[in-house]
Amino acid sequence: MKRRGYITGTSLAPERKWENMFDEIRSRFSICRDNGFSKEKIEDACKRYGSLPETLKQYYLQLGKIVPLNQQQNRLLGPDELTDAGEYLIFYAENQYVAQWAVKKSDLGAGNPPVYCASDEKNFKLECENLYDFLCAMANFQAASWGLAYSSEEIFYLEEQQLEQIASCYRKKPYELHQWMDLSFYGNWEDEVICVLGGEQMLYASSDGEHFKALESFMKQMNLEVL
Numbered sequence: 001m002k003r004r005g006y007i008t009g010t011s012l013a014p015e016r017k018w019e020n021m022f023d024e025i026r027s028r029f030s031i032c033r034d035n036g037f038s039k040e041k042i043e044d045a046c047k048r049y050g051s052l053p054e055t056l057k058q059y060y061l062q063l064g065k066i067v068p069l070n071q072q073q074n075r076l077l078g079p080d081e082l083t084d085a086g087e088y089l090i091f092y093a094e095n096q097y098v099a100q101w102a103v104k105k106s107d108l109g110a111g112n113p114p115v116y117c118a119s120d121e122k123n124f125k126l127e128c129e130n131l132y133d134f135l136c137a138m139a140n141f142q143a144a145s146w147g148l149a150y151s152s153e154e155i156f157y158l159e160e161q162q163l164e165q166i167a168s169c170y171r172k173k174p175y176e177l178h179q180w181m182d183l184s185f186y187g188n189w190e191d192e193v194i195c196v197l198g199g200e201q202m203l204y205a206s207s208d209g210e211h212f213k214a215l216e217s218f219m220k221q222m223n224l225e226v227l
Helices: 023-029 039-049 054-063 131-147 160-169 209-220
Strands: 083-085 088-093 100-104 115-118 125-128 183-186 192-197 201-206
Touching (some): 039 054, 125 131, 131 183, 131 201, 192 209
Antiparallel strands (some): 083 088, 088 100, 100 115, 115 125, 183 192, 192 201
16 A cells, blocks of 8 residues: 655644545544644644654544544543653553553654554554554544444454455455454445454444445354354
8 A cells, every 4th residue: 555755843744745644544434524633732742752753643633533533442642641651652542551552752753653552551562563554453443343323233253264254255454453452454445344353253334324234234144143
């Protein structure tokens, strides 16, 4: 997948360079207009820590206050909630703080740095090669976790053959999580997601009613067992 260019520095980059960056997330959640933190709050955080990655600044500015996207299960920390963890700066957390996601402080001036995960604010391990991929992966998880208008009410068990059926009929999305738990995502439409947890459990959702009906019909023919 082609990646857009990135800009470094403490000031927010010109909006025209970033206005289409999160189109995939907007499509999944049917987001029609921005709902983010103020430039002043973001700049205050930049002054406090020296800088923030441009990808995170733009995400805060454009999408940071959308609750289903950022608070449905796990939680995006606001610019004034960022947590200092020694060599790392935590910006995202599991809903019971079982896991935390951070960027290295040495990478705060980068446009799109790697993201690391820990369970104790100390032993961080690489989660995603870049921040953009992490935000897309987490958006997929939040969407599948009852964050969209149409969602499966249950979590289903998956056998290996059933996972193969899904993989043969739906495209795998190019974002995954592995440190907190193994999560992979599938879907043929931008507004839908099938979330596979550990290769053994699954839930699905869409922001489009007709696409959800098609998903539901496909799942029913597999006779899945409810968790």
